[in-house]
Amino acid sequence: MSLDAKTAKKNKREKDDKLYVMTRSDSGKYKRIRNNPEARIAPCTIRGKITGPEFAATVRILPPEDWVWASQTVKAKYWMARIPFFWSKQNIYLEIEIAA
Numbered sequence: 001m002s003l004d005a006k007t008a009k010k011n012k013r014e015k016d017d018k019l020y021v022m023t024r025s026d027s028g029k030y031k032r033i034r035n036n037p038e039a040r041i042a043p044c045t046i047r048g049k050i051t052g053p054e055f056a057a058t059v060r061i062l063p064p065e066d067w068v069w070a071s072q073t074v075k076a077k078y079w080m081a082r083i084p085f086f087w088s089k090q091n092i093y094l095e096i097e098i099a100a
Helices: 005-009 028-035 064-077
Strands: 012-015 018-024 038-041 055-061 091-098
Touching: 018 028, 018 064, 028 055, 028 091, 038 091, 064 091
Parallel strands: none
Antiparallel strands: 012 018, 018 091, 038 055, 055 091
16 A cells, blocks of 8 residues: 555654554545555655655554544644644544654
C-alpha cells in the first residue's frame, strides 16, 4: 500500500520517531491500512507536492484508549484541530513508524 503525499502530511504530529495522523474511519486509507499496515510515506507541501524521498513505513490503527493522547499530540501542532467544528465522530488515529 502507498499513502499519498496528502495522507503523509494531513494532521500529523511527530513524537519518538513516529507520526500521528487523524483520519476518518470511513476513508479509503483507513480501509487499506486495516487490511495491510505496510505503507510508503513522503514529506510534502501543504498542497501535497512531494518534497523528499519516500520511506517504507508500518501503520497502526490506534485503539480508543490511545486517542486522548494522540488527539493532544495533533492539537499541539495544528490549531485548527482544536476547533470542534472540524471533528467528527468518525475520526480515528493512526500511528506511523518509519521502517529502519
